[in-house]
Amino acid sequence: MDTKQASWVDWYKENLLRGCFLEEMVQLMCSGGVPLADVKNIMGKNYPSSLDFNNLTNPTLINNSSVLKVNTKKAQMYIIDNFMSSHECNVVMSLMDTALVPSTVTVSNGDDAFRTSKTCYLNNQSHPIVAELDVRIAQVLGFASFNSEAIQGQKYDVGQEFKAHTDFFKPGTPEYSYFTNPLGQRTWSFMVYLNDTEEGGETDFPELDVSFKPRKGVALVWNNLTAQGYGNEATLHHAKPVIKGEKYVITKWFRTRNELLWNQCRVEV
CATH class of the missing domain: 1.10.10 (Arc Repressor Mutant, subunit A)
Structure with a gap:
């Protein structure tokens, strides 16, 4: 040694x-x-x-012919057209509008303008479409739905944004200890655009040199971890300010474990 x-x-x-x-x-x-x-x-x-x-780096969606792989070697990223119908998008936007609250960040960096959108936790909504989407998203990836967070909705009005950030929690920080107990690290992000934004509102990945304009019903999926299991800094992304119109999205984050497996993750001395 x-x-x-x-x-x-x-x-x-x-x-x-x-x-x-x-x-x-x-x-x-x-x-x-x-x-x-x-x-x-x-x-x-x-x-x-x-x-x-x-398993974390090879979801079943890779073998789905309707999924488009984004051309980059720095991350695993996929686009799914028409993941949600126009009607489904309209229903979810209506649900969100009844329960939006100011968005927060996991760790404050002193910048009050870092994330200025509004958020809705869809698990608090009783409409059956929420459970249907929860199952559908998990089935597309081939992961258990209980290895994930509840679906979250975000709305951006003109001028609102979420500055460049990563979705995974930083190991070795208080953020990691607080937010990974008991579900573990974030593995995959599954985001769906619910409307066409007139101008602005792109999801920009500067390290990957790709940017996505919001298109109604389109899903954007990416893996937050490298094949070795630590956070991939190349997944840094910026929800750019809306210039004209508004932007609605939903996001679901998958995790390394679930509460059913929590006891298996405890230390054995």
Whole structure:
């Protein structure tokens, strides 16, 4: 065992005794340059079974002929035309309009204008379309719906935006400890545009050099993690300001685990 690997072994043992999240340790070691195979050897029986990166990086939608793969090597990204019908989009927008509240961010950076949209948590709505969409999104990806967050809706009026950010939680930060208990890291983002925005409102990925104009019923899907399981900084994206009209979207985030598997992710000493 070389000196570098030995130092990671010591680091792992120390943090294991401290009761740190197993998934967070995996991501920190991988982001520190430790090969995933070595991480598994270091952690042994404590390697969390919820982190099956083959499944996380190969959803069933890849084999769906109606899905268009975005041409980039830096991330996994797909477009699905007509994922929702015009009628479905109209119904969901009406539901959102009854329950919108100011959007928030997971960590404040002192910029009050960082996210200026409004948000609706659709799981609070009793309309059957919410449950139907929840199941449909999960089926398209091939993941269990209970490995995900509730569908969230966002509305942007003229001038409103969500400045450049990533969807995954940063390992080694208070944000990670707070927001990953008990569902774990965000793996995939599944976003659907509910209307055609007249001008502005694009979803811009500067590191990927791609930008998407809101089109009614179109889904945009991307993986927030690398194949090694740590956050992919190339998925940085900016919901650009609406210039004319308005913008409605829904978003569903999938996670590495669910509450049913939570006990399997606890530390075994």
